Amino acid sequence: MVYDRKNYQVLSKLCNSVDSSLSSRPPYCAGTCPIPPEKLVLFYGNDSSKVSRIDFSSPTPEELDSLSNACQPASFGVNHERVHHESYRKAGEMNIASFATRFSARNAGLILTVRQELLDCNENRDIKVELYKLNVYGKDSFFKAHKDTPRHETMFGSLVVIFPTHHEGGEFVLREGYREWSLDFAKMLSDSPHRPCVGYVAFFSDVEHEVRQVTSGHRVTLTYNLYLTPESQAPIKTISAPAPYEGSLAAPLYTLLTDPTVLPKGGYLAFGLRRHYPLGEGINVTNYKTCLTGTDAALGRVLTTLGVDWNVMVFYRNVGSYNDYMSEEVVNLSKEPHDIYDFDEAMGEAAVLVEFASVDGIPRVRRHPNAETPPRHFAKVTVDTMTCWSSPYVMSGHYKAEVGELNAEVYIVVDLQEPVKRVVRKADSMEVGA
Numbered sequence: 001m002v003y004d005r006k007n008y009q010v011l012s013k014l015c016n017s018v019d020s021s022l023s024s025r026p027p028y029c030a031g032t033c034p035i036p037p038e039k040l041v042l043f044y045g046n047d048s049s050k051v052s053r054i055d056f057s058s059p060t061p062e063e064l065d066s067l068s069n070a071c072q073p074a075s076f077g078v079n080h081e082r083v084h085h086e087s088y089r090k091a092g093e094m095n096i097a098s099f100a101t102r103f104s105a106r107n108a109g110l111i112l113t114v115r116q117e118l119l120d121c122n123e124n125r126d127i128k129v130e131l132y133k134l135n136v137y138g139k140d141s142f143f144k145a146h147k148d149t150p151r152h153e154t155m156f157g158s159l160v161v162i163f164p165t166h167h168e169g170g171e172f173v174l175r176e177g178y179r180e181w182s183l184d185f186a187k188m189l190s191d192s193p194h195r196p197c198v199g200y201v202a203f204f205s206d207v208e209h210e211v212r213q214v215t216s217g218h219r220v221t222l223t224y225n226l227y228l229t230p231e232s233q234a235p236i237k238t239i240s241a242p243a244p245y246e247g248s249l250a251a252p253l254y255t256l257l258t259d260p261t262v263l264p265k266g267g268y269l270a271f272g273l274r275r276h277y278p279l280g281e282g283i284n285v286t287n288y289k290t291c292l293t294g295t296d297a298a299l300g301r302v303l304t305t306l307g308v309d310w311n312v313m314v315f316y317r318n319v320g321s322y323n324d325y326m327s328e329e330v331v332n333l334s335k336e337p338h339d340i341y342d343f344d345e346a347m348g349e350a351a352v353l354v355e356f357a358s359v360d361g362i363p364r365v366r367r368h369p370n371a372e373t374p375p376r377h378f379a380k381v382t383v384d385t386m387t388c389w390s391s392p393y394v395m396s397g398h399y400k401a402e403v404g405e406l407n408a409e410v411y412i413v414v415d416l417q418e419p420v421k422r423v424v425r426k427a428d429s430m431e432v433g434a
């Protein structure tokens with residue numbers, strides 16, 4: 001195979017358009033939603049001798065001050081501990097034992113919205129939602145940039161509901177990589193055609209967010225933890241109405257998968273996961289195939305629509321200084337001593353030797369020229385994966401020992417046959433050649 005620079009550039013452009021169509025989805029969904037007025041009533045109190053009531057559709061400043069005074073100073077998590085620090089977070093907090101709200105995120109339709117707009121899920125996937133706390137941000141309150149601490153391995157995100165109380169400032173800012181989104185709920189609520197209404201924002205746990213300083217009034221929020229349930233971990237199916245961006249994803253993917261210069265000898269084509277999934281030694285990552293979320297779920301769905309064989313796999317580069325492996329499992333080499341000359345055995349049965357190559361099938365380093373059956377190529381279409389894990393290993397041998405780090409990178413991997421044997425279907429949503 002001869003290196004063809006021009007063709008490589010064409011393929012890189014195609015990979016970039018897959019990448020940018022995956023990146024076009026923000027990692028949150030937000031808006032306002034109409035709500036019956038009686039659902040805006042909240043009861044609160046720290047002991048049973050005095051219970052107060054507030055109606056968020058028309059609260060007086062005094063009622064909001066009383067609610068604020070009944071709160072504790074808000075804490076935040078640092079190294080599994082709750083701490084208070086006004087330079088980092090200034091707000092009031094009430095835990096769920098001290099209030100009762102008539103508002104229900106599920107009845108308001110927000111869980112359906114999260115499922116469709118954030119998770120990009122099928123109708124058969126449900127979400128567990130758990131009310132976590134109430135917060136009151138008075139004048140000068142804020143919460144600096146942070147990520148929420150997942151409370152369980154199935155927790156994938158948070159939902160914040162903003163009541164329609166008068167306030168200015170307090171914009172909700174989300175950040176991922178070099179991108180930033182600022183949501184001004186004070187404005188969204190006052191401009192909303194729905195009266196009454198609440199604001200909402202749901203986002204993945206690995207997304208950094210902050211609440212800018214409130215300059216007047218009271219900003220009152222409910223925060224919910226969002227979990228995947230076992231029932232929600234159902235196989236990804238194609239859905240009847242794919243989102244518009246799935247069409248723009250299907251087109252460059254189809255062109256890439258049917259291009260005979262892509263992995264001309266066949267091999268594995270990898271796409272980095274956009275979300276962070278819990279990882280640990282011994283975990284079989286093929287199980288993630290049924291619980292992908294957001295753009296990862298959308299990519300899986302488009303690949304299924306195109307009729308190609310795909311799974312979730314771990315990629316290991318430069319194991320033992322030179323071998324590359326693909327595995328179903330996160331390997332643990334620290335359990336028992338291994339012989340430095342037998343990495344294949346140490347990596348276990350779930351691992352196969354692969355040769356890291358570029359998309360046009362040129363090996364990055366030629367390592368197995370004399371092998372009887374040369375390893376299949378493994379090439380990355382999108383480079384970054386948010387789900388990775390690294391663990392140290394020690395391999396011993398008669399003459400030397402080797403100490404290294406196993407870097408597990410998790411990818412969505414398409415098993416591509418050689419070009420003459422490839423079968424790729426066109427998707428209905430696709431604008432190929434149009």
Ligand SMILES: O=C(O)CCC(=O)C(=O)O
Nearest residue numbers: 135143148160211221223
């Ligand atoms: O109250 C809000 O708007 C967000 C609060 C938040 O980010 C948190 O409690 O972790």
Ligand SMILES: [Fe+2]
Nearest residue numbers: 146147148209
């Ligand atoms: Fe947060």
